[in-house]
Amino acid sequence: MEILTNFLIGVSLSMDAFSVSVVAGGLIDKKKLFNSFKISFSFGFFQFIMPIFGWLTGIKFLKYIYKFDHIVAFLIIFIVGIKIIYESKKLEKTIDFDKKFILLILSFATSFDAYAVGLTFSFLKIRVLTPSLIIGFTTFSVCLIGFYIGQKIKKIFGEKLELIAGIILILIGFKILLTG
Secondary structure (H helix, E strand, O other), rough: OOOOHHHHHHHHHHHHHHHHHHHHHOOOOHHHHHHHHHHHHHHHHHHHHHHHHHHHHHHHHHHHHHHHHHHHHHHHHHHHHHHHHHHHOOOOOOOOOOOOOOHHHHHHHHHHHHHHHHHHHOOHHHHOHHHHHHHHHHHHHHHHHHHHHHHHHHHHHHHHHHHHHHHHHHHHHHHHHHHH
């Protein structure tokens, strides 16, 4: 895969984590530097590791579905895109970011889509390490920026960022389907 495609996937996958980081930036007043790195690292790490887990899972099942793997890849990416668009319509909730368990749950929840992308990589026979590194680093960077932007960006763009991310994933899914 191209670096640009991996970066766009990373940006698309990071929108949930970005949204949470924006909220965190608006809610956390103490230890902003420490918390911005802690939250961004946690999100970035999970976005890095989940595609690898998905890829490993997919490798086990690849021999059973190789004839229609591009259709499966399209469906996974399409569903993830729709899910992101759907979630962009949900209302924000107040979250206690000081609890480590909450941060772990949020990191896992915002990175589950990356698991599906890793699964797709295995179907397309794409090596996973480089895309995972790009996705993880992109998520870390996007979340760090999101944390400092805080409530200002939320008021300007709100749910549009996740909507754009969902559309990008759906378009990537169609590209996979058409180039099968």
